[in-house]
Amino acid sequence: xxxxxxxxxxxxxxxxxxxxxxxxxxxxxxxxxxxxxxxxxxxxxxxxxxxxxxxxxxxxxxxxxxxxxxxxxxxxxxxxxxxxxxxxxxxxxxxxxxxxxxxxxxxxxxxxxxxxxxxxxxxxxxxxxxxxxxxxxxxxxxxxxxxxxxxxxxxxxxxxxxxxxxxxxxxxxxxxxxxxxxxxxxxxxxxxxxxxxxxxxxxxxxxxxxxxxxxxxxxxxxxxxxxxxxxxxxxxxxxxxxxxxxxxxxxxxxxxxxxxxxxxxxxxxxxxxxxxxxxxxxxxxxxxxxxxxxxxxxxxxxxxxxxxxxxxxxxxxxxxxxxxxxxxxxxxxxxxxxxxxxxxxxxxxxxxxxxxxxxxxxxxxxxxxxxxxxxxxxxxxxxxxxxxxxxxxxxxxxxxxxxxx
Amino acid sequence: xxxxxxxxxxxxxxxxxxxxxxxxxxxxxxxxxxxxxxxxxxxxxxxxxxxxxxxxxxxxxxxxxxxxxxxxxxxxxxxxxxxxxxxxxxxxxxxxxxxxxxxxxxxxxxxxxxxxxxxxxxxxxxxxxxxxxxxxxxxxxxxxxxxxxxxxxxxxxxxxxxxxxxxxxxxxxxxxxxxxxxxxxxxxxxxxxxxxxxxxxxxxxxxxxxxxxxxxxxxxxxxxxxxxxxxxxxxxxxxxxxxxxxxxxxxxxxxxxxxxxxxxxxxxxxxxxxxxxxxxxxxxxxxxxxxxxxxxxxxxxxxxxxxxxxxxxxxxxxxxxxxxxxxxxxxxxxxxxxxxxxxxxxxxxxxxxxxxxxxxxxxxxxxxxxxxxxxxxxxxxxxxxxxxxxxxxxxxxxxxxxxxx
Numbered sequence: 001x002x003x004x005x006x007x008x009x010x011x012x013x014x015x016x017x018x019x020x021x022x023x024x025x026x027x028x029x030x031x032x033x034x035x036x037x038x039x040x041x042x043x044x045x046x047x048x049x050x051x052x053x054x055x056x057x058x059x060x061x062x063x064x065x066x067x068x069x070x071x072x073x074x075x076x077x078x079x080x081x082x083x084x085x086x087x088x089x090x091x092x093x094x095x096x097x098x099x100x101x102x103x104x105x106x107x108x109x110x111x112x113x114x115x116x117x118x119x120x121x122x123x124x125x126x127x128x129x130x131x132x133x134x135x136x137x138x139x140x141x142x143x144x145x146x147x148x149x150x151x152x153x154x155x156x157x158x159x160x161x162x163x164x165x166x167x168x169x170x171x172x173x174x175x176x177x178x179x180x181x182x183x184x185x186x187x188x189x190x191x192x193x194x195x196x197x198x199x200x201x202x203x204x205x206x207x208x209x210x211x212x213x214x215x216x217x218x219x220x221x222x223x224x225x226x227x228x229x230x231x232x233x234x235x236x237x238x239x240x241x242x243x244x245x246x247x248x249x250x251x252x253x254x255x256x257x258x259x260x261x262x263x264x265x266x267x268x269x270x271x272x273x274x275x276x277x278x279x280x281x282x283x284x285x286x287x288x289x290x291x292x293x294x295x296x297x298x299x300x301x302x303x304x305x306x307x308x309x310x311x312x313x314x315x316x317x318x319x320x321x322x323x324x325x326x327x328x329x330x331x332x333x334x335x336x337x338x339x340x341x342x343x344x345x346x347x348x349x350x351x352x353x354x355x356x357x358x359x360x361x362x363x364x365x366x367x368x369x370x371x372x373x374x375x376x377x378x379x380x381x382x383x384x385x386x387x388x389x390x391x392x393x394x395x396x397x398x399x400x401x402x403x404x405x
Numbered sequence: 406x407x408x409x410x411x412x413x414x415x416x417x418x419x420x421x422x423x424x425x426x427x428x429x430x431x432x433x434x435x436x437x438x439x440x441x442x443x444x445x446x447x448x449x450x451x452x453x454x455x456x457x458x459x460x461x462x463x464x465x466x467x468x469x470x471x472x473x474x475x476x477x478x479x480x481x482x483x484x485x486x487x488x489x490x491x492x493x494x495x496x497x498x499x500x501x502x503x504x505x506x507x508x509x510x511x512x513x514x515x516x517x518x519x520x521x522x523x524x525x526x527x528x529x530x531x532x533x534x535x536x537x538x539x540x541x542x543x544x545x546x547x548x549x550x551x552x553x554x555x556x557x558x559x560x561x562x563x564x565x566x567x568x569x570x571x572x573x574x575x576x577x578x579x580x581x582x583x584x585x586x587x588x589x590x591x592x593x594x595x596x597x598x599x600x601x602x603x604x605x606x607x608x609x610x611x612x613x614x615x616x617x618x619x620x621x622x623x624x625x626x627x628x629x630x631x632x633x634x635x636x637x638x639x640x641x642x643x644x645x646x647x648x649x650x651x652x653x654x655x656x657x658x659x660x661x662x663x664x665x666x667x668x669x670x671x672x673x674x675x676x677x678x679x680x681x682x683x684x685x686x687x688x689x690x691x692x693x694x695x696x697x698x699x700x701x702x703x704x705x706x707x708x709x710x711x712x713x714x715x716x717x718x719x720x721x722x723x724x725x726x727x728x729x730x731x732x733x734x735x736x737x738x739x740x741x742x743x744x745x746x747x748x749x750x751x752x753x754x755x756x757x758x759x760x761x762x763x764x765x766x767x768x769x770x771x772x773x774x775x776x777x778x779x780x781x782x783x784x785x786x787x788x789x790x791x792x793x794x795x796x797x798x799x800x801x802x803x804x805x806x807x808x809x810x
Binding site for chain 1: 470663668670674
């Protein structure tokens, strides 16, 4: 039997009742506190009986951007199917099933309080003040756990977006990131460098947490950017990876990494892939401590660069290695070389994939409007949302095919 | 009598014989070594008998951009007048006179080997392999010494550009920055965060020194950016300012400053003045150590923000305080408040000025073509350079007026 959790306090206000458009040049600011002066949200009715959402994998840190930079990767991630469920007590959520790659289904709890998707879903239900509707959630893991690809963040992001959209999408991007952060803080630490890009897409800079300020860094539309993601069969020793971080940093290393992070941001905004790659490879603080803990990583990085990648580093806390290139075919060759290097230098089996930059972030991929509401009436009553929904549905067709292949 | 210095070794090659256009989105790379495989430069003839150049003041560090970010400030800087002088031994340079604000003329050496302008001029003469022409240089200081406004860098930049242009402008921007760096390293340390923006204009990120890699960060043309520069009558204790720097930095401060520097770069490129100001004010590593050494600085910063500045910090190593705004008139009000705060909190007299971002960098402001060469023949033989020269001359008219006022 699924474990439920009652989401609604008597009157839980939203952190930010306005919903800014998702603009690529917008800075998102959201105060973490809940000032009493804010208008309390009226509980919204569900617009759909079922929604299915997708949230992409993410690469955090990006070398010198440790703990404040991340980006989303297209075509690989987690799905959440969320339905209005009369068998679930109003104001509560239940996780009905978890399935997907590897042993994630076995390892993940169905208790929403102990599940990334569940925690984020509850946080959004609180923000929306949901008291009258019960929900059940099905989680489909496309990402392996502990791979360094933002697995927990993808689940949280997909769940947050699903809950928000089933009730008409009233919350802002900042709110959704805050809900995701609530989840991340319980499973992997209070950092948004996975969950923010998982929700927003593209490259995101976490400028501050209190208040939460996120800067979206648009990579030029006309330019191609591919990530070569090589995941070895190796469980990164999380405690060791964290313990490996230095507590003190020399001034010269600080200035170096700082300038490389700044250069990385400039390269992203200017569409300079060579510059981006150089910055990605340049970390002198975290990567040199963590790479030796992943067998073969140093050789893998060398192999990627020799094979023509613009740059290479550890994705998140590893063990996945990430390299960047501007050509999908070349990306495959780079991937082959990196897989070989993992075997030669680290005696580890590994698999490679080449994925585009995800520029969209978490989104609906399909939905069923409530019984009494036809497609026409939905369109008439809420043109903007209907168009958005149609776009997402169209997008989902190709995405679902890609994910199934 | 002026002290001369023989510039030319037997065959001193240029570091880079190609001269790329100064493009706002270009990354400049230049190897500091002089590989023997490079073609040696043929000694160029002077195109002018006299040139006058200007290089702007600069604000280095910009808060979290310590040691790798700087920008140029319009309408205040140093002038160099350079002439072909038959009384100076071929291949040598002489400093004929130094005049300008404060006691700079008394404090600065006329020995080119000990003068910022002289050292940079010699470096450029070396790069151009000048052996047959003697030069004399007159330096007009528009910037006070030790103010934190890049006084030495402005002299070096003006001299480097003057020597390059009198011989037809064959060197690249990177070469000129390298020449300026040679000067800076002898007077204030091997850092390019003043001299690079003094030469290139706008915001410049120093990505690395070996090889030298500079990233120009164009601030959107359509946006206004004003600097309020408030210079107190106070000599910053250079040794103390340097000694105040921490040698070790905590991980959390590193991540904070790194993300702020990255946000600053994003704000510049996206033309987000509010974001730029916030980042400027955000340094947790250098400013907190240095500000207490400048009487009143903390109060001045507070006063600037209260008066509506987007942000405020120490310019370079101080003692000048710099604030940013988008409105000249508001800038004047902010300046008044900052001057008052220097008196109230630090018992220091101070003067304020409001200046635009300089987007051009060091340039010729006037020139006299060689006697036998008419304007027409110069135009015919070298259209591009003639047009550039005319543009600069036109520019100089307004600039000279502005500087004289």
